[in-house]
Amino acid sequence: MAGGSREPGRTVTSKVLAILEAFEQSRGALSLTDIAEKSGLPLSTAHRLVTELTDWGLLSREPNGRYQLGIRLWELAQNTGRQLRDAARPFVQDLFSLTGETAHLAVRAGHEVLYIDRVYGSRRVPRAGRIGGRLPMHATAVGKVILAFEEDWVRDAYLNRQLERHTAHTHVDPKQLAAELTRIREQGYATTLEEVRLGSCSIAVPVFHTGRIGASIGLVLPTDQAATMTRHLPVLRGIAAQIERATARIPLETLLGSHAALTD
Amino acid sequence: MAGGSREPGRTVTSKVLAILEAFEQSRGALSLTDIAEKSGLPLSTAHRLVTELTDWGLLSREPNGRYQLGIRLWELAQNTGRQLRDAARPFVQDLFSLTGETAHLAVRAGHEVLYIDRVYGSRRVPRAGRIGGRLPMHATAVGKVILAFEEDWVRDAYLNRQLERHTAHTHVDPKQLAAELTRIREQGYATTLEEVRLGSCSIAVPVFHTGRIGASIGLVLPTDQAATMTRHLPVLRGIAAQIERATARIPLETLLGSHAALTD
DNA sequence: TAACTCGCTTCCGCTCAGTGGAAGAAGTTC
DNA sequence: GAACTTCTTCCACTGAGCGGAAGCGAGTTA
Numbered sequence: 001m002a003g004g005s006r007e008p009g010r011t012v013t014s015k016v017l018a019i020l021e022a023f024e025q026s027r028g029a030l031s032l033t034d035i036a037e038k039s040g041l042p043l044s045t046a047h048r049l050v051t052e053l054t055d056w057g058l059l060s061r062e063p064n065g066r067y068q069l070g071i072r073l074w075e076l077a078q079n080t081g082r083q084l085r086d087a088a089r090p091f092v093q094d095l096f097s098l099t100g101e102t103a104h105l106a107v108r109a110g111h112e113v114l115y116i117d118r119v120y121g122s123r124r125v126p127r128a129g130r131i132g133g134r135l136p137m138h139a140t141a142v143g144k145v146i147l148a149f150e151e152d153w154v155r156d157a158y159l160n161r162q163l164e165r166h167t168a169h170t171h172v173d174p175k176q177l178a179a180e181l182t183r184i185r186e187q188g189y190a191t192t193l194e195e196v197r198l199g200s201c202s203i204a205v206p207v208f209h210t211g212r213i214g215a216s217i218g219l220v221l222p223t224d225q226a227a228t229m230t231r232h233l234p235v236l237r238g239i240a241a242q243i244e245r246a247t248a249r250i251p252l253e254t255l256l257g258s259h260a261a262l263t264d
Numbered sequence: 265m266a267g268g269s270r271e272p273g274r275t276v277t278s279k280v281l282a283i284l285e286a287f288e289q290s291r292g293a294l295s296l297t298d299i300a301e302k303s304g305l306p307l308s309t310a311h312r313l314v315t316e317l318t319d320w321g322l323l324s325r326e327p328n329g330r331y332q333l334g335i336r337l338w339e340l341a342q343n344t345g346r347q348l349r350d351a352a353r354p355f356v357q358d359l360f361s362l363t364g365e366t367a368h369l370a371v372r373a374g375h376e377v378l379y380i381d382r383v384y385g386s387r388r389v390p391r392a393g394r395i396g397g398r399l400p401m402h403a404t405a406v407g408k409v410i411l412a413f414e415e416d417w418v419r420d421a422y423l424n425r426q427l428e429r430h431t432a433h434t435h436v437d438p439k440q441l442a443a444e445l446t447r448i449r450e451q452g453y454a455t456t457l458e459e460v461r462l463g464s465c466s467i468a469v470p471v472f473h474t475g476r477i478g479a480s481i482g483l484v485l486p487t488d489q490a491a492t493m494t495r496h497l498p499v500l501r502g503i504a505a506q507i508e509r510a511t512a513r514i515p516l517e518t519l520l521g522s523h524a525a526l527t528d
Numbered sequence: 529t530a531a532c533t534c535g536c537t538t539c540c541g542c543t544c545a546g547t548g549g550a551a552g553a554a555g556t557t558c
Numbered sequence: 559g560a561a562c563t564t565c566t567t568c569c570a571c572t573g574a575g576c577g578g579a580a581g582c583g584a585g586t587t588a
Contacts, residue, residue, distance in 0.1 A: 011276075011316060012575080013276065013313065013317065013320070014316075020340050023343050032566075033564065044547080044548050044550090044566085044568095045548060045566090047565075052278075056277070056281050069344040070345060072376065074396065075396050075398075076284050077333070077337045077338045077340070078396025081333070090385055090386035093360075114339070119352060119357065120353075120357075121354055121357065121358070130342075132339050132341075132342025144452065200529075203428050207292040275546085276545080295536090295570095296535075306578080308577050308579095309577060311536075312576085329535090329536080409575080
């Protein structure tokens with residue numbers, strides 16, 4: 001990020017992280033020069049660190065000389081917040097089997113929804129949040145549900161921010177959104193209609209833990225099903241209840257690591 | 265790892281990695297002291313690094329003061345070798361739907377099989393390799409398939425190693441194993457019977473890419489189905505073919521990052 | 529209530545790991 | 559074969575990292 005010039009006070013750790021983050025900005029493999037540029041490091045510094053990371057397996061080098069994130073990194077990360085994902089996986093699975101629609105499990109990370117799991121079939125895949133991806137809370141059904149049932153101060157803080165518009169249908173007026181959230185809380189589910197991208201709509205219900213909102217599960221469907229998508233509510237609610245039961249024993253904090261770290 | 269005393273020449277990066285690796289050894293959250301111990305770092309050094317990692321979100325801190333791997337790490341790692349996993353996911357999914365049995369997708373990482381994906385139902389879950397987990401190649405069906413179709417030097421190198429025994433049924437005699445691998449190559453699939461743990465058996469077929477073995481898909485079943493598990497072969501082969509078709513365009517190297525880094 | 533214990537946090541002066549500009553190598557294009 | 563671009567190596571300087579030791583604070587014992 002910061003310019004290439006020497007910037008004292010920058011820790012090695014931050015440089016390493018900057019290198020790993022460089023791979024978030026663009027898909028696919030990066031050349032050393034790309035990495036140096038994106039991470040704001042001098043070429044030779046980038047070279048040294050990249051070489052070491054490659055030795056450790058956190059990066060891997062393709063035959064053509066470009067770098068990619070290595071499997072070792074992925075392996076390490078599998079120990080992260082396995083609890084919720086592992087416990088919920090079969091149920092998200094069932095949700096897909098029962099509805100035939102792309103199913104999502106998401107939690108809040110800061111002021112965005114983070115997709116923890118996603119199950120979809122080989123037929124049609126309405127392009128939507130990928131695992132590990134983030135989307136704004138106000139444009140997705142899972143996000144709205146989480147926001148609606150979050151503690152007041154979280155919701156208030158969110159509504160005070162500038163609400164990003166994704167399509168012409170995204171609800172970006174704070175007042176209207178607040179009213180919508182109230183309605184969601186009353187009816188127990190949220191929907192969207194082409195608010196992230198044209199052609200798809202979604203519906204989601206909350207997953208509670210010790211009385212608090214912990215996560216949300218939802219479906220993404222092609223727009224032409226928007227009128228009838230509430231027919232999936234019974235299944236959604238049933239699956240949510242099952243996940244709640246399956247995770248009841250696990251302390252909330254350990255469910256996904258405390259995402260407090262990302263709450264800024 | 266290394267003793268707590270000063271060990272010059274140790275890079276910061278290696279210390280950071282040691283900290284992250286500490287979480288592989290034991291499930292759940294770790295105290296600062298635990299981390300220092302497991303990573304072989306002086307307490308104050310561990311403290312400084314852990315604090316910084318927490319700031320970056322790579323670690324998260326629970327209310328009780330213990331540390332866990334943070335979601336940020338998981339997010340970063342989602343960019344890893346997405347190609348194969350993303351492309352194959354719906355098919356592994358189908359494999360489970362069609363058979364009703366726990367389905368796995370695995371690749372070789374060094375001299376072990378690395379489980380890339382796993383789909384299973386909410387009913388019975390025969391305890392088997394978890395996503396991101398590794399198992400020896402000679403004790404699993406997916407591993408044997410990979411080994412059988414790998415290049416000669418890989419297979420030879422593997423057979424020269426000490427073959428770890430997991431149960432009384434694990435095949436650990438190099439000669440017999442070599443013969444078994446030949447048979448597997450001829451028949452096009454591998455099976456195991458209680459070779460990793462009692463009570464489960466497995467069957468797997470290869471997934472090729474540009475004529476080379478790229479991955480393997482398999483099923484894990486309870487032992488009582490061992491006699492009839494070959495009935496799943498047509499489905500396994502069909503799904504393998506679909507995955508091959510779906511990944512044909514992606515260069516082999518980018519499929520999973522080149523795992524060359526882990527080939528030692 | 530004072531004296532321990534245990535785990536975490538902070539301090540601070542020393543020093544070597546990290547630094548990055550520059551020069552060299554290797555490969556690519558015109 | 560000269561002018562690129564991209565990667566790799568070198569090396570002398572220096573401040574980030576280091577870690578022993580002292581300080582804290584919450585329990586626990588006596």
